[in-house]
Amino acid sequence: MATIKVFLPTYRRNHLLPRSIDSLLNQTFKDWVCEVHNDDPKDNFPEKYISSLNDSRFTIINHTVNLGAVATFNLMFEPAPDKYLCLLEDDNWWENTFLEDMIAAMEQHTFCSVAFAGINVWQEKEGHIWNKVSDTSRKMTTEKETSKLISFPQFKHIFNYHHSNCSTIIRNDLNLRNYKVPANIRVDFIEAIHERAFPHPLLFINKPLANFALTIDTARQNNLDGMYEHALLLIDSFFKCIEPDNEYAQKLWDDARQNKLRSYFRLLYTGLTCKSSRKLLKYATMYEWLTFVLYNIKYPLLLYRCANAKNTYGKLWENLLKNTRDRVNESKIL
Secondary structure (H helix, E strand, C coil): CCCEEEEEEECCCCCCHHHHHHHHHCCCCCCEEEEEEECCCCCCHHHHHHHHHCCCCEEEEECCCCCCHHHHHHHHHCCCCCCEEEECCCCCEECCCHHHHHHHHHHHCCCCCEEEEEEEEEEEECCCEEEEEEECHHHHCCCCCCEEEECCCCHHHHCCCCCCHHHEEEECCCCHHHHCCCCCCCHHHHHHHHHHHCCCCEEEEEEEEEEEEECCCCCCCCCCCCHHHHHHHHHHHHHHHHCCCHHHHHHHHHHHHHCCCCCCHHHHHHHHHCHHHHHHHHHCCHHHHHHHHHHHHHCCHHHHHHHCHHHHCHHHHHHHHHHHHHHHHHHHHC
16 A cells, blocks of 8 residues: 555557656655556557566556546546545656645645645647646735635636646545546546535645646547537536526626637526526627527537436536535535
8 A cells, every 4th residue: 555546547648658657756755656547458558668667666457448538537536545546647747746745735634635736737739849838826826825725616616627637636535436427528527527526625735746738639629519518517506506696697707708709608508598597698798699699500409409418418417416515515514
């Protein structure tokens, strides 16, 4: 048994995997084990590479079939004897003190189940060139604060999230299996869904201790399949369980108008198809309604899919309702 188990999924990123593993080997904290999951049954590079390290802390598991990103992530939450666990994806990497700093913080905040640090965001260019895009740590708190407790609910919880997979460690406790998500979800929503399941408060460490890669090839979907439905389920489960006031609804619209083009469509789809979120409709302008109608003429099935989202993604809807209610009850106790 080690202090922390590192779960490392990999899929056809043989040029990036060594960088990720090097960042683990270079950690100042050494009491870890790493379980590498190779999700390409035809690729023997990960096994050969891990074997070449001759380090007994590594275990390689070759999947006999391609499970996909979401199902592979779920394997992280199988029972294990180690005190903590964390995820290190094959395209991301850590600063040398990541494990040391994060475990020390968790030992000081024994009432927290989840801690996460700030991240450096890097964009991959052609020819394996990497440009640093941002450092997220300063966006979460003031420069003088070394840490911050994030309670539930926050505005960001409506359909977004605070933590990043690559900078998070989790206390191994009875909630572990509850962190698994339905296999048919979009992988780019996994952090928002997890954050509804994580007991709060979350502990934020105000240091950029992890590096998140925006790779050219990614498991995150670029299409719209299920995107509006997932956002709808996140928004409506929040409105149904928390019943936020009109100020929340207005803030959602203000935020949507500052973001990418037509991000307010998710608010209209939710308000039109979900009774608990009906108040969202009152803040749309005539122009926004017009563009929404024209968009649905072009894509006539989207409104139908949103109306049926709770059936199509029934397990996800149940998951979000249960976990959101749990977070609400938890906040009342705290």
